[in-house]
Amino acid sequence: MKLRRLTNRKNSTTFSTVMTMYIVSTILTLAHIWATNTNDLERLFPVVFNQRLSKHMFGKLPVEFDDIEGDSDRLWLWKRLYPSKPSDRPLAARVVVHARMRTGSSLMGQYFSEHPDFAYLYEPGLLVKKLYKMNEYNDSASYLAPMQLPLVQSIIDFFNCTFEGDVLSLLTRNIWLRSQMNIKDLMTTDNFTTHCVSKRHRVVKTIRLSDIAFIVRTKEFIDGKVKIVHLVRDPRATLSARERFQHWNYRTRWGTVIKQNIEKFEKYATYYCQWLQTNLRSAQNIPRRLRKNFVIVRYEDLADRPRDIVPKLYDFVGLDLHQRVRSMIDGQKDKLGNGLAWRRNMPFNRTSIVQDVCNDDLFRFYGYVKVDNAEQLVNGNFKLLSTKPLVPSGINFIL
Structure with a gap:
């Protein structure tokens, strides 16, 4: 009635x-x-x-x-x-893409930034990191702790188009970073503000936020104005990508194993699995009435099934899929299958390291399947991705 x-x-x-x-x-x-x-x-x-x-x-x-x-x-x-009718208030999306290094966050950000009415902030952690003169590759929670509050503040400032001070100064000087945000010609505070307020919707992608709890506690999230897309990726795939990206070499030219780099591999695998565990726990603690504003997406699904996943993402943030975004999806056809390509690049011994560090529950919760031997790892018929992840009840998961 x-x-x-x-x-x-x-x-x-x-x-x-x-x-x-x-x-x-x-x-x-x-x-x-x-x-x-x-x-x-x-x-x-x-x-x-x-x-x-x-x-x-x-x-x-x-x-x-x-x-x-x-x-x-x-x-x-x-x-x-008494819900507001769509015509009563103009819809404004505020989205945080919460990810980690080499999890596909740039692809996720592009699916939003391709929409012409989105202002896009590409990794504010890069800017905050420079203020603190921090190592850009170290992403342990303890190391990133000093930058968490200023990082969150920079996100909220961007949502309110009040991005200023030292962080804005770094942004306007960084040509590459501005190009990632489609604002190549903007050089001043006024121009950046004009660009921001000219867009109805805003999206931030960050890979240096240790815990979604920092966002969940903000007034903007509590008021229902911010939505969080938590992007995850198979820990084995993430470490395989970081290995190549950071040029970790495991053997000398004579085939001798370099122990230090094996230790580094295990260390960063531990950091990533701890991040997954921390954020899964925080997701369970989101107040029930606000859980609709949080969702988990796997990179493997986004990369290999964009026609299914991207429309659901836009539905989650409350927007229709723009034609430019549809065109981008069509252009991804030649990349389908990349989500599981890591299994051809990483040997079983390093796969085992990640599987030992990341507990079985985490793999089951996110729907990743462990392998028992090298044959299963390279066997394309052995499924590494479950269609029924055992995510705790009440947490949204786009499949």
């Missing part, structure tokens, strides 16, 4: 009619609250009824519920009964 809003209509609504409609509306409202949140019933009844009725009867104001969003009494339950 759709509840009607009461409006001031002179000479058309009597006092008794208003009271009757208000009582019926209140009864239905309380029944809904009772069915969904019984603990809030006693607190909400006097606040809601008296506040809204007094405004209507004595203030002669139309009963509107859009202003409840900023109400100190936190009457968010009313939004379930």
Whole structure:
């Protein structure tokens, strides 16, 4: 049953009619609250009824519920009964792509930035890192700890188009970084601000945020204004990619194993698996009413099934798929199958290191299948990706 809003209509609504409609509306409202949140019933009844009725009867104001969003009494339950129509407010997406080094975050960012109405911030951690003069490859939680708060602040500043100070100065001087964000010609604070505010939607991709809890605790996320896309990748694939990207050499020209680099491989595998574990735990702790604003996506699905995954991503953020994004998907045909290409590049001994470091539960939760021997690793018929990951109940997962 759709509840009607009461409006001031002179000479058309009597006092008794208003009271009757208000009582019926209140009864239905309380029944809904009772069915969904019984603990809030006693607190909400006097606040809601008296506040809204007094405004209507004595203030002669139309009963509107859009202003409840900023109400100190936190009457968010009313939004379930009186949702804003799409035409009431312009939709504005604020998206954080939360990933790690060599997990495919650039591809994910491109699927959003290709939309012409998205302002895109490419890895603010690069800028914050320079302020702290940190090693760009070290991504252990303890090492990145000093930059977490300024990193989150730079993300929120970008969402509000108030990006300024030292971070903005670094951004305007970095030609390569600006090119990644499609703002090659912008050099000043004013130009950057103009670019930002000219776009309705904004997306940030970062690989140096240790824990989504830092974003979940912000007012912007609590108010439902920010959505988090948590991009993960098979730990074995991530380490294989980092091995090549950072030029880790495991043998001398005479075939001797370099022990130091094996230790480095194990160390960074540990960092990545700890990151997966930390964020899975934080996802479980997101308040139930806000879990709809968090989703997990696997790189393997994004890379090999973009026609399925990208439309679901846009549905998650509440937008239609733009034609330019569709064209980008069509251009990815020759890259399909890359999601599992790592199995042809990494030998079984290093695969085993990652599997030993990352516990079995993590593999099962994200839907990755461990191998028992070298034959399974290179056998294309042996599936390394499960279509039914055992993610804890209540956490969204795009498949």
